[in-house]
Amino acid sequence: MSKKRLGNCIRAVLFLVLLSAMMLAVARVLSRPHALYWAEETGMDLIHRFRDDYDVVFSGTSIVIANVSNQQLYEQYGISGVSVGEPLQPLFLSRYVIREVLRYQHPKVIVVDARSLFYTDEELEERIRDDEEEIVHYALDSIRSLTLKKEALDQIRDKYADIDYKAYFSRLYDKHNEWKQLDESHFRGYGEADCINGNVMMTNLHLVTGTIEINDVINPENEEELRLIKEECEKNGTDLLLMTAYIDSDQSRLDKIRELAEKLQIDYIDINENLGRLQFTEDQMVSDYIHFNVLGAARWTDYIGEYLTERYSFEPHSEKLDSMFRSQSAHYGDYMEYLSRKQALTPNCSFKAYLEKLRQYGPENISIFVSVCDEAYYMLDEEGKSALKKLGLDGPSAFREGFAGVCTPEGTEQAHSVTEKVSVHGQTGSMTYTVESAGSDAAGGARASIVVDGTEYAPGTRGFNIVVFDNRLGKMISSKCFDTYSEANPADAG
Numbered sequence: 001m002s003k004k005r006l007g008n009c010i011r012a013v014l015f016l017v018l019l020s021a022m023m024l025a026v027a028r029v030l031s032r033p034h035a036l037y038w039a040e041e042t043g044m045d046l047i048h049r050f051r052d053d054y055d056v057v058f059s060g061t062s063i064v065i066a067n068v069s070n071q072q073l074y075e076q077y078g079i080s081g082v083s084v085g086e087p088l089q090p091l092f093l094s095r096y097v098i099r100e101v102l103r104y105q106h107p108k109v110i111v112v113d114a115r116s117l118f119y120t121d122e123e124l125e126e127r128i129r130d131d132e133e134e135i136v137h138y139a140l141d142s143i144r145s146l147t148l149k150k151e152a153l154d155q156i157r158d159k160y161a162d163i164d165y166k167a168y169f170s171r172l173y174d175k176h177n178e179w180k181q182l183d184e185s186h187f188r189g190y191g192e193a194d195c196i197n198g199n200v201m202m203t204n205l206h207l208v209t210g211t212i213e214i215n216d217v218i219n220p221e222n223e224e225e226l227r228l229i230k231e232e233c234e235k236n237g238t239d240l241l242l243m244t245a246y247i248d249s250d251q252s253r254l255d256k257i258r259e260l261a262e263k264l265q266i267d268y269i270d271i272n273e274n275l276g277r278l279q280f281t282e283d284q285m286v287s288d289y290i291h292f293n294v295l296g297a298a299r300w301t302d303y304i305g306e307y308l309t310e311r312y313s314f315e316p317h318s319e320k321l322d323s324m325f326r327s328q329s330a331h332y333g334d335y336m337e338y339l340s341r342k343q344a345l346t347p348n349c350s351f352k353a354y355l356e357k358l359r360q361y362g363p364e365n366i367s368i369f370v371s372v373c374d375e376a377y378y379m380l381d382e383e384g385k386s387a388l389k390k391l392g393l394d395g396p397s398a399f400r401e402g403f404a405g406v407c408t409p410e411g412t413e414q415a416h417s418v419t420e421k422v423s424v425h426g427q428t429g430s431m432t433y434t435v436e437s438a439g440s441d442a443a444g445g446a447r448a449s450i451v452v453d454g455t456e457y458a459p460g461t462r463g464f465n466i467v468v469f470d471n472r473l474g475k476m477i478s479s480k481c482f483d484t485y486s487e488a489n490p491a492d493a494g
Contacts, residue, residue, distance in 0.1 A: 042084070058070075063246055069297040077305035086135075087135075088134065089116060090127075098229055107238055109308065111242075111243050114257045117260070118253070278302070364409055372463070373460060377397070418443070422443075461483070463484055465479075
């Protein structure tokens with residue numbers, strides 16, 4: 001081969017390598033990102049990665065994402081579980097997801113969430129049309145079988161809505177509009193939600209109240225889908241378990257689920273029948289009106305674990321899967337401890353009792369940010385000053401004196417002045433903070449500000465504004481204000 005031809009071949013190979021690298025980079029940027037619920041891996045990613053290694057698979061709506069805890073199931077009962085649910089997932093899509101699961105796993109049990117039994121055809125048509133991304137893409141994008149994808153898309157097109165097939169068989173967005181709307185999330189690749197084994201770690205305490213908006217009649221189409229799911233499980237030698245894992249006061253609706261389970265000869269469990277036995281307290285274990293926080297999910301999962309161990313024996317898992325569960329144990333424990341502290345600090349309590357709770361947790365676990373707004377010295381007595389001292393803080397020493405202080409694992413820093421606005425700022429772990437305080441008009445007017453990672457957390461009212469963060473998770477635990485101008489041991493003014 002001549003040198004010229006050899007040079008041309010080398011250049012052609014280099015061109016193809018560079019072109020492939022560029023296409024991979026473009027695909028990385030413009031590929032459809034995971035649902036915002038996922039941090040690194042969806043439940044289906046785990047199904048593909050740990051072949052024939054899962055004992056139990058949970059499938060369905062956001063209920064199986066938030067209201068069960070696969071880490072709890074493993075740590076307390078030695079059962080390996082994973083959730084492959086998506087928000088508002090219709091039951092017919094759950095069937096295709098389960099078929100994909102059974103191509104890679106032979107679990108003893110598949111647990112299906114009962115909520116989607118009540119979706120009407122009209123609801124499904126509207127949801128698919130208005131929110132195809134969340135309803136369809138989140139379910140189908142992680143399915144590797146092209147045949148299953150096409151069957152699912154054919155069913156959607158025939159029954160519910162016209163849909164563009166191309167977007168489901170290409171890693172790239174096919175819409176020109178997406179090129180115009182690139183942002184940081186496309187380069188980061190994944191969402192930032194807290195997720196372990198397909199479960200989102202919900203950490204609110206009954207943040208949203210409301211009633212469950214579910215129809216009262218089971219859709220016959222969904223009944224048929226459940227029957228087909230049972231058939232798929234039976235072919236695989238897998239049992240099907242139907243589950244109601246949300247709080248519902250409508251007994252007639254719950255009775256319809258149980259009647260259907262009996263009709264189809266499917267085992268059924270319902271948290272509503274076990275609330276007393278589980279000592280399940282909604283104000284402490286519910287994140288919103290339908291989803292549980294990590295403590296509620298753990299409590300319900302304990303019931304599931306007992307149920308499964310009474311009926312099944314489970315084989316040992318691969319060292320690879322066991323290692324993954326073990327590696328997540330400490331992080332899971334961080335969420336449990338975080339919510340326990342949040343439970344302790346959320347109820348209204350007195351200024352001194354609150355400071356004592358903070359002292360008990362210690363700077364290795366929490367960071368404390370303090371800013372005085374307007375006036376906090378007038379009724380601050382020696383007992384209150386002593387409680388502050390135990391945290392390493394002085395507090396204000398004069399009427400309408402501004403005071404800003406922080407207690408972090410790195411140490412204590414504070415500043416105070418009557419005539420000037422004061423501030424402390426810095427970084428602890430991955431968190432950056434700025435605490436500002438002003439008491440008198442001479443300092444520019446009463447002000448309290450506690451900004452952590454760019455977000456304002458101070459209540460901003462008169463007295464001691466105190467914000468507490470968890471050091472390991474970087475999450476806010478508590479934000480309160482105590483008006484020690486009005487009394488020596490006030491309750492939270494918020």
